[in-house]
Amino acid sequence: MTPLQLRHQVRSGEFRLPTAGYCGAYAQANLVILPQAHADAFLLFCQRNQRACPLLAVGEPGQWNVSALGADMDLRSDTPGYNIYRDGELAAQTHALHDLWRDDLVVFAIGCSFSFEQMLIDAGIKLRHIEQRRNVAMYRTNIRNHGAGPFGGEMVVSMRPMKAADAIRAIQITSRFPAVHGAPVHLGDPALIGIADINRPEYGDAVEIMPDEIPVFWACGVTPQEAIRHARLPLAITHQPGYMLVTDILNSSLAAF
Numbered sequence: 001m002t003p004l005q006l007r008h009q010v011r012s013g014e015f016r017l018p019t020a021g022y023c024g025a026y027a028q029a030n031l032v033i034l035p036q037a038h039a040d041a042f043l044l045f046c047q048r049n050q051r052a053c054p055l056l057a058v059g060e061p062g063q064w065n066v067s068a069l070g071a072d073m074d075l076r077s078d079t080p081g082y083n084i085y086r087d088g089e090l091a092a093q094t095h096a097l098h099d100l101w102r103d104d105l106v107v108f109a110i111g112c113s114f115s116f117e118q119m120l121i122d123a124g125i126k127l128r129h130i131e132q133r134r135n136v137a138m139y140r141t142n143i144r145n146h147g148a149g150p151f152g153g154e155m156v157v158s159m160r161p162m163k164a165a166d167a168i169r170a171i172q173i174t175s176r177f178p179a180v181h182g183a184p185v186h187l188g189d190p191a192l193i194g195i196a197d198i199n200r201p202e203y204g205d206a207v208e209i210m211p212d213e214i215p216v217f218w219a220c221g222v223t224p225q226e227a228i229r230h231a232r233l234p235l236a237i238t239h240q241p242g243y244m245l246v247t248d249i250l251n252s253s254l255a256a257f
Helices: 003-012 035-050 113-120 164-174 223-231
Strands: 026-035 056-057 082-086 089-094 105-111 139-146 154-162 213-218 236-239 247-248
Touching: 026 035, 026 056, 026 113, 026 223, 035 056, 035 105, 035 223, 056 236, 082 223, 105 113, 113 164, 154 223, 164 213, 223 236
Parallel strands: none
Antiparallel strands: 026 105, 026 236, 026 247, 056 105, 082 089, 082 236, 139 154, 154 213
16 A cells, blocks of 8 residues: 555545554654644754654644645544543544644644664564554653653653664664654663553553563654643644554655765
């Protein structure tokens, strides 16, 4: 499937799955959709926390078809699942935003680690969540975000278990792609970054870590959802973790060197 074909399946309701492993040559994006009154502060938050919140595109107020992300784009329905936050609490989940859409809503598309997974697979690195058709495991940490306006909280990370040699290769590969989170932020003991139980992720699905593997953690685009919880805005909209917007942006075009 091309990204456009996948988005059409999402829009029609045929596709309602986590997007890891789909359209591997193309960038996937986290979404944050906020009222214009909070957009400047959130933009500053992204600039101060670029490992977790690397921006791929920002829309104009009311714009739901950001052309920089792809052709025939409808950000009100082209993501398999959305979270609706009210006063910092998850109030609802939905598959479409047409009834909620307002002329003052601003879309932020943030790079996603799913984007580099095909590169890891091509390098011979196995990714258990894809092999098992699960969502990636994501955890809250004790790594403080740099605050901006009402936005703060802690970084969220995604985890992939790997053998040590594969982890080294993964660092080499992902370092070239800061627009989709770049190199890992931590390897090894999860307790050092505040994760009490590696078998109980706050988001996504747990996967087994074999005796000859170490957990490898990347900054995650779910971090803004923690910042939104911290900000307690009257309204904020995001993707559901793992249910990403698949764009027309080639991952190869995002290489920094």
